[in-house]
Every structure is written in C-alpha cells, then in structure tokens.
Amino acid sequence: MAEEFPMTGGDGPNSYAKNSNAAAKAADGAKAMLAAAIFENLDIETLQSRPTTFRIADLGCSVGPNTFFQVDNIIDAVSQKYHKKSKVQSAGELPEFQVYFSDLVSNDFNYLFATLPRDRQYFTAGVPGSFHGRLFPEASLNFVYSAYALHWLSKVPDELRDINSPAFNKGRILYGNAPYEVGQAYSAQYAKDIKSFFHARGQELAPGGLMVLLILGRPHGTLPAQNSLAPYFQPLESTLADMVNEGLLSEDKFDSFNLPVYCPSVEELRDLIEESGCFDILTLECIGQMPFSLPSAQGCRAGTESILRKHLGDEIIEPLFDRYSKNKNIAGSASLVHDDSMAVGFFVLVKRKLL
Template identity: 45%
Template sequence: MAALETSTFSEAFSMKGGDGPDGYAKNSTFQRGVVDATKELLSKAIAENLDIEILSSSKTFTIADLGCSVGPNTFYSVQNILEAVEYKCQTQGLNAEMPEFQVVFNDNTPNDFNTLFKSLPQDRRYYAVGVPGSFYGRLFPNASVQVVHSSYANHWLSRVPKEVADRNSPAWNKGRIHYSNSTDAVLKAYEAQYAEDMECFLNVRAQEIVYGGLMVLIIIGRPDGTPHSLSQANMTFQILGSCLVDLVRKGIVDEKKVDSFNLPMYCMSPGEVEAAVGRNGCFSMERIENLPAFAPPDNVSKAKLLATHMRAAMEGVVKQHFGEEILDEVFDLYLKKIEEQSSIFDAGKLISFLVVLKRKA
C-alpha cells in the first residue's frame, strides 16, 4: 500500500469550539448568510455540470466539506448539495438508482469534532464521517469523492511564510501581524506562500475527485485590481494588530512576541484563483462569480458582529502565541476600535465569490 500523501509542514489552526456564547457555532451568521446566498447557484451548477455517469456508476455518492469547523453552517451546505444531487437524479429518471450518500467532514486536527458530531441533524439522509487533517495534504483515496465543498476556508494559509518571522530576512515583519500594511518583501512572501498552497490544494484534490466530479469553493477575498491595503478583511486584521501594539505600550505584552506573530491568512482575488486553476490544468472553470453582500439585521451592531466573529475565528491563533490571559483585553479593545473606525465598512473593498470547478478526464 502506498504511503498516504500528507503535508509535512502545515500548521493547525481551528475556530473556537464548544457551544458557548463566544464559539464559532454561535458567531458565524455572516458565513451562514453566504451559504444561503449560494443555494440556488449551487443547485444550478450541479444540475448543469455534474456528469450523469457519476450518478449511475456508483451506489455511494460522497460529499466532502473541507474546513467544516463545528457547525451549523456545514450542515446547511451539505444538505443543499445533497438536495441538488437528489433533484438531478429525479430529473434524469434515476429514482430507482438513487445512491446512498456519505458526507465527510474535514478540518484540522484541533477542531472540536465532539461538538460537531453532537449537533448532527437527527433527520439527516447521509452517513457522517470525520476526517481530521490539513486540506493542503491528501485526505481521501484516489477518485473517491464526487463533490468537494469548502466555504470560507481557503484564505487560511498552511503556515505563516517563514521569512516574515526571520529577523535576518528582508521580509521580517517587525511590529505588524499581517502583510497588507507592510513592505513589498512581506507581501511577496505571502503571495508566494499562497501560490504554493493553492497549487498543493488543487493537486491533491485532482487525485481525490472522480473524473467529472465537482469542487465548489466559496472564498472571501478582494475584487480584482484592489490593493491589499484596501481589502476590508485586511483592514480588520490591521486593527487587530494595533490592539496588540497597544498592549505592548501598556507593558502587558512583550514587544518580541508581537514581532514574531503573523497571521496565516491571504485575501485572494478571483483573477488569482483563475490563474492558479489554469496552471494546475486538471479542472475546468465552470463558474466564477461574486455573491450578494451579506447585510446584518438593522437591530444588530455591525461593529459588535464583526468583533464577535473575529474572536470566534482568531482566538485560537492568538491564544496559541500569546497565552490565554490577554484574550478578553485584546478583543474588548478590538471592539472599541472597530466602533471608532466604523468607516472601514464603507472604505474597505470586500467580496465573497463562488468558484465551481469540474475534474477533467
């Protein structure tokens, strides 16, 4: 048996688990809004692009959700896919040949799989499987998955570019935690890490997805041609970095700890994704389009919503580097700054876009 192909360098980051008020399960309404916005587009993509031979050639239909976190959004996503596949079977007269469905939930090893599986829908029409591990490495056997889905996960890099934490490198990112307000050398290091990761991601998925199968990605990014410094997502990370610098000034955090801390995230554009798919050559680009912007209810503070979502997503990586003691202070300060700098909601450029890829024969 051949050795499994896995990434030997990936760092493991995960959303805050549990079902408490600060956890990802309770603070992912933005992501849920995007899932809802893609439902019809997803159904159309499966109806138009999923090969009929795939439906009739196997008794088991496998859906994999990469970066599933702890729910509940992953359950909505896979249910939308399952219903779309069932509808395609019905319209093609394959009711008698309806496959059994298996859903594979994947995330990094530290993910709170206990909370995820405790909250599985009781009325689900699929067999549930958990596969821990980085999606930058092999996760599944050759040609074993019909549909791969991943939402709001690909902006996480496999690791921080090593140059930005090296004091002797021109790309040393002293005093900052991200690339968007830094030097060209730091930006190039992040761009190179993104290109390497995306190449790896596409290569391993090409081995796992059956010919004619689909990969659906929902990506948070920036419009083509938008400078990284004007990406709304990147602007929010800059504010988080300024909070840590403030704690250094107060003597709460060691300056060297901030100098050695960088976020493993990259805000990509649709054009960058198209270029990566073209270089890989194993997938055809069936659809790429921007999704409607999510608008929170009028009675919800945008600043508070952003702050709670940021903590649910980033607490783990901050805690891993700085320890637990500063968490409340840094995220309380973050909320205060977001409220004071609310102009970023209008000044920053932010898009979510849908990418549908088909595995070439």
C-alpha cells in the same frame, strides 16, 4: 510542519458555533448558485449506471450548523438532477449519500457529531486533517465543497518574522498597508498552499466530479497590500498595539505575530487553478462584497483564539478581548464595513477532467 488554528469549538459564548452568522450569510448568498452549478453540470452518466454511493466532502467545515445547511442544499440539488436525468421515480432509486465533514485534527469533532441533524438523509463521517494534503482515497469523491476556509494558509511565511528580511512585518499582523515584499511573501505562500490543495483534490475527485469553493478574495486589479481582510482584523491589530504601548505585551512578540490568511485576486486564483492541470474552470466570478461587519470581540475571538494562545500565551486572551470589546471603533454590536478595500467573495466551480 503546518500549523493548526481551528475555530473555537463547543457551544459556549466564545464558540464558532455561536459566532458564525457572517459566514452563514455569506454562504447563504451563494445557495442558488450552488444549486444551479450542480443541476447544470453534474453528469449522472459518468457515475455507474446503477445508483451507488454519492460521496460529498465539506473541507474546513468547522462545526455546525452552517455546514449542515449547505450539505442539505447540495443533496437536494443532486437529487433533483438524478430525478430529471435518470427518470427515477422514487427516492429509493437515488444513490445513497455519504458526507465527509473535514477540518483540522484540533477541530471540535465531538461537538460536530453531537449536533448532527437527527433527521439527516445521509451517512456521515468526520475526517481530521489539513486540506492542503491528501485526505481521501483516489477518485473516491463526487462532490467537494469548501466555504470561506481557503484563505487560511498552512503557515505564516518565515520572512515575516525575519528582522533582516524586507518582508519583516513590524507593527502589523497582516499585509494591509504593508510594504510590497510583505504582500509578496503572503502571495507566494498562498500559491504554494493552493497548488497543494488542487493537487490533492485532483487525485481525490472522481472524473467528472464537481467542486464548489467559496473564497475570500480581493477586488480585480488590486495589490495584496490594498487588501481585503485587514479592515476586518484592524480592531484586533490596534488593540494589540495599544497593549504594546502600555507595556502589557512585548514589542518583539507583537512584531513576530502574523495571521496566516490571504485573499487572492481573481486573476491570481485562475492562474493557480489552471496550473494544477486537473480541472476545467466552469465558473470563477466575484459575487460581491462580503456582508461583513467589523467583528465583535466574541466573533473575532471564535476565529483567532487558538492562534493567539499559541503565539502570545494563554494569559493574554482575557485582557485582550476585554479591551477589544471596549474599543470605540467597534460601535456596539458592530457596524457594517463599506470599504472598497474590503474582501469580496468568489464563487468557484470546477470540474475534474475526465481521464
């Protein structure tokens, strides 16, 4: 059974909506690449000759506004391509666009719907469910987008909680500076999840359909243990460890708590996509170190509150983030991390093979 840990919904001070600047910056950096990817690679000819519905899905959309901005970028680029290729003269001859905003069942769709842009030029729908499985009918999508969501695993690998396993992850919440076996357990779960993802998308994307993925990865030639997201979550890990030392959190609970996130290398990701067999890789490149700051208490909370509540209990949230916000290692409004072991961003463009 996959687990669900959505971003915090609504628009309160701890919400994802109010704490997603880093994700916005990261996605914004890929905007031009996104537009070029569509303009250069979308085959209008493989769509029906008469303009019809062009269906777009954003997988792991969370709530707005980031997803709304990127959807506008995608629609602009597709429309430009239509104007160029089909010599259509007016917007009336463009296809109609239908956009599926998809995220976990527990995502705050009520808030997402309430904040949809009023002047949007597309039909819309919310699709609840995990992108590790099927979400859409066969060959029904023309374009899939997913930004910085695929590092979430469907579950924490079981071995990490098994005291008799060499992958038992004592005193850590992730695989940074962990034994080799811990990184391997994470890597194996990622491989399983990403295969499921590409298998599902292979069925859902129409032949010739494009998929753009923005993915958190780790630099070329590094091992999982020399990762990626550990610096980002280090203040959370050390705050939890402090609470164990002070007797406010049991050591057992801390040792059995792990974050279900993983950053692949380019090589690892390429192999997994090719194994899926359904896609031609058009672009798979590192677009540089992520513009991450160490997250503020609110920023960290927006992404981790639901998983922390589930595993460590409701009562830990307030004292944990109260301590976190006083952590001297996170100076004020959070300094930028410049660290060779920091996560990098991958831009992935694949095309569904023709039948």
